[in-house]
Amino acid sequence: MDSASTFIAHLLELRDRLLRSVIAWAILFLCLFPFANKLYALLAKPMLSKLPQGSHMIATEVVTPFFVPLKVAMMTALLGALPYILYQIWAFIAPGLYAHEKKIILPLVVASIMLFACGMAFAYFMVFPVIFGFVIGSAPQGVEVMTDIDKYLDFVITMFLAFGITFEVPIIVVALTMMGLVEVAKFKEIRPYVIVGAFVIGAVFTPPDVISQTMLAVPLWFLYELGVFVAGWLVKRKPVGEASDEYRPMTEEEIEAEFNRSDK
Helix, strand or coil: CCHHHHHHHHHHHHHHHHHHHHHHHHHHHHHHHHHHHHHHHHHHHHHHCCCCCCCCCECCCCCHHHHHHHHHHHHHHHHHHHHHHHHHHHHHHHHHCCHHHHHHHHHHHHHHHHHHHHHHHHHHHHHHHHHHHHHHHCCCCCCCCCCEHHHHHHHHHHHHHHHHHHCCHHHHHHHHHHCCCCCHHHHHHCHHHHHHHHHHHHHHHCCCCHHHHHHHHHHHHHHHHHHHHHHHHHHHHCCCCHHHHHHCCCCHHHHHHHHHHHHC
């Protein structure tokens, strides 16, 4: 098979896997669509529970009451279909990976999904009640807090992304260490800068109060330390010389042999 035919075959396979992913997302969305309003009510529960008795959220646009729950259903369907979508991506790229690359990438992908979900759960169950309680309690006397449902959704998505990405820090540290790009000693050396950066990130991505900033900065710092610990443990367990064998540059003979194998 020539290179052009191989390229076309890869494109066709990529198209099929993307189509399967979109179909899985669409099917799950159709199943969740009847429950869109309930999904939004669940998402808004941390805010609604902190509002004064008799208060409620509002919609300032004509179509907002329909489209905002629709967005929630679409995003929930995407999260539900994510494991299948990632499987399709893995099935596409796995044949081109070496065995040692598969041993590293697959556990990191699985762990990253779990950590991202943990970050979202931490934001929903731990951070939102504190933030909303503080914000509503800080309202001046005579001011009734009535949040727009679309603005609330934007805020929640931003917080989910901030905490989800924050919880990926151990994966980043471990990946950089296992690829030999950064040594564990270097991560320990830059620890003071990481602590300062964690509080800067907390100030940027959370409301302007010390409590919410700290609730993002402290987990970020803790997760960085966890990543450094795990990376150091993995480096100690790895046999001497293994990293250099796996990640050393290929010789001209190996490159030629790999090229000839791909042509076949």
